[in-house]
Amino acid sequence: MTTPSWLPLRANLQELTPYGAPQLPSQAQLNTNENPYPPSAQLIAKIADRIREVAATLNRYPDRDAVALRSALANFLNEQSKTALTQDNIWAANGSNEIIQSLFLAFGSGGALGFTPSYSMHPLIARVTGTTWEEGARKADFSIDIEAACAHILRLRPSLTFVTTPNNPTGSAISLMDLIALADSCANVAGLLIVDEAYAEFSQDLSAVTVIAQHPHVVVIRTMSKAFAFAGARVGYMAADPEVIEAMLIVRLPYHLSALTQAAALSAIDFRDELLSSVHEISTSREEVAAELSAMGLRVIPSSANFLLFAIESPKTIWQSLLDQGVLIRDVGLSGYLRVTIGTQSENERFISALKKSLGGKQ
Numbered sequence: 001m002t003t004p005s006w007l008p009l010r011a012n013l014q015e016l017t018p019y020g021a022p023q024l025p026s027q028a029q030l031n032t033n034e035n036p037y038p039p040s041a042q043l044i045a046k047i048a049d050r051i052r053e054v055a056a057t058l059n060r061y062p063d064r065d066a067v068a069l070r071s072a073l074a075n076f077l078n079e080q081s082k083t084a085l086t087q088d089n090i091w092a093a094n095g096s097n098e099i100i101q102s103l104f105l106a107f108g109s110g111g112a113l114g115f116t117p118s119y120s121m122h123p124l125i126a127r128v129t130g131t132t133w134e135e136g137a138r139k140a141d142f143s144i145d146i147e148a149a150c151a152h153i154l155r156l157r158p159s160l161t162f163v164t165t166p167n168n169p170t171g172s173a174i175s176l177m178d179l180i181a182l183a184d185s186c187a188n189v190a191g192l193l194i195v196d197e198a199y200a201e202f203s204q205d206l207s208a209v210t211v212i213a214q215h216p217h218v219v220v221i222r223t224m225s226k227a228f229a230f231a232g233a234r235v236g237y238m239a240a241d242p243e244v245i246e247a248m249l250i251v252r253l254p255y256h257l258s259a260l261t262q263a264a265a266l267s268a269i270d271f272r273d274e275l276l277s278s279v280h281e282i283s284t285s286r287e288e289v290a291a292e293l294s295a296m297g298l299r300v301i302p303s304s305a306n307f308l309l310f311a312i313e314s315p316k317t318i319w320q321s322l323l324d325q326g327v328l329i330r331d332v333g334l335s336g337y338l339r340v341t342i343g344t345q346s347e348n349e350r351f352i353s354a355l356k357k358s359l360g361g362k363q
């Protein structure tokens with residue numbers, strides 16, 4: 001769409017189109033890396049009870065600083081990673097996309113660096129917030145050459161360096177040792193290392209939250225949308241040094257996180273064991289789907305997340321053919337590749353058999 005000449009849209013936005021994966025009807029929705037398992041009847045009841053309580057106070061603004069939620073999130077990370085974080089280390093928002101936007105608003109003046117392919121919202125939000133974005137390179141196997149990346153940081157001196165681990169769309173993880181090397185380079189140029197850990201719960205690697213106390217230049221982004229199976233509620237959060245959090249408060253909109261969202265998120269955190277119980281099953285299914293794809297002669301990128309990137313000829317034709325069979329996966333715009341989210345057992349089977357048909361029964 002071209003912008004009408006009478007509309008005073010910012011010049012830096014004029015060539016852009018709204019971001020978003022197609023939301024199309026399908027029997028197997030395997031395109032946005034959600035958790036396929038809906039909340040249990042008990043959790044639904046718990047959320048409904050809490051929302052009913054909060055509904056009685058909806059004439060009032062919510063807790064602007066979301067103290068109870070931040071404290072519950074800190075405890076959750078402490079449980080998972082044996083850290084000693086408090087609410088002062090945590091900020092929460094409407095999905096981690098809002099966290100990313102706030103980071104750019106607060107700290108983006110010195111430009112940002114990221115390593116492509118990665119989460120496409122990082123450069124897009126950079127652009128929307130008027131932040132200069134530089135693409136760093138990855139190796140042919142999609143891993144990051146850490147020495148080259150550190151040299152890039154020292155040369156460019158960005159105020160923000162983004163890495164995603166496990167990476168979306170490739171699924172590959174970065175070791176904590178490599179993250180520390182990147183963090184040291186960022187500290188050298190007075191920049192922040194932003195570690196987007198949207199899929200961390202699926203990975204065996206130690207989380208970067210474990211180094212925040214020693215490395216205050218490290219900011220970790222997390223979300224309840226993936227392993228936590230709570231995408232519809234829109235809750236993302238970050239863990240960082242308290243001084244980083246304090247600075248973030250300058251750009252947050254007052255009362256940005258509704259009382260309903262805070263209440264629902266607190267209920268979900270109470271049910272964390274149940275919500276995260278599918279992580280093991282999804283990881284096991286991921287390996288089974290990867291083995292099936294390999295057996296079909298397709299090259300699969302090793303993944304530590306709840307999705308797989310695989311190489312395929314004519315991805316656009318295959319994507320459409322899968323959709324015609326009721327299976328929605330993701331064309332991430334990476335030439336020669338498609339990405340599939342791991343679903344339930346029956347969704348995965350449906351995907352594999354549809355893919356076999358799409359490939360013309362060559363397997």
Ligand SMILES: Cc1ncc(COP(=O)(O)O)c(C=O)c1O
Nearest residue numbers: 095096097119168198223225236
């Ligand atoms: C790497 C990464 N970061 C952040 C997000 C945003 O998640 P949300 O805004 O639902 O928390 C996603 C969603 O796909 C993602 O893949």
